[in-house]
Amino acid sequence: MNLFGDSMIKVGLLGCGAIGKTIAESSGREYTIFAVYDKNFEKAKFFGDNYNSKVASSFEEFEEMCSECDLIVEAASQQAVKDCVKLLKYADLLIMSSGALSDYELLKELVDTAKKYYRKIYIPSGAIAGIDALKAVKNCTNEVILTTIKHPSSLGLNLNEKKVIFEGSALEAVKLYPKNVNVSATLSLACLGFENTKVRIIADPKVSENIHEIVAKGDFGELYIRVKNKKHPDNPKTSYLAALSAIRLIKSFSDVLKVGT
Ligand SMILES: NC(=O)c1ccc[n+]([C@@H]2O[C@H](COP(=O)([O-])OP(=O)(O)OC[C@H]3O[C@@H](n4cnc5c(N)ncnc54)[C@H](O)[C@@H]3O)[C@@H](O)[C@H]2O)c1
16 A cells, blocks of 8 residues: 555656656556656657556647546656646646746746645655755755766867856756756755755866765754766766656655655
8 A cells, every 4th residue: 555545656657758767667566657648659659568558649638647647757848847737636746857946937836736736746856865954954054055067068068177167046057057957956945945055067078977066054064965977878968866766756655664854
């Protein structure tokens, strides 16, 4: 039995790319991929063939299938998050494209709709760690700084030397560097918000992985987190950890013993 009262969580998956596929590969005991939709039908069809999922050929058809789901997993794009508002009528929602939530109007609409239908919205830690501690110290933290270090080519640059290319608030960072948007957004939502979270982006030709460093200071003490992420084998723009964090979150619904904040 899981928290939904069923023997297994039925997932409606929106987006059948790198993260969606890794989530589907881990399905079985705690959850099934009940229904899938991708704007690229061939990708969705693969899930029908391999995971016995119902395949929607349009968003409207997916919406109908969602009425039989417990959890909708968005693993598609920021645009898809907007489409998810109406799906909250049927099920809880897990959002991978957390950068979409830097749009305050959309965030409010999602939260208001979730309240109306007694649903929950889940944002996995994604490509970073330390979200558990940052949530715990939220009310006694004065400063949170995220430093993201990437190869210049991952930032669309051609540089021979290490260079700080951005320093400012998370609010500015998500507008100027949309490719870094998910990590900045998840961190901001967990602790000090978009205006008060500081972001530095460094292009370094000597690194191949995406590195995220978080420093937080406050009355609780100090916290330092460093994550050196391997790229997802199916999408080099995505860190493999992001997919793993979503899987753990979905599986956690069936946990009797819950460890971590
Ligand atoms: N939270 C995090 O830390 C984190 C980390 C990595 C990626 N992400 C985000 O998660 C999302 C998925 O990542 P991915 O690596 O699987 O991407 P991907 O490009 O491999 O797959 C995305 C899939 O979604 C489909 N899609 C896009 N928009 C759609 C729409 N509106 N309707 C239906 N299908 C749509 C695409 O056709 C594609 O098959 C992206 O938005 C990415 O930015 C978040």
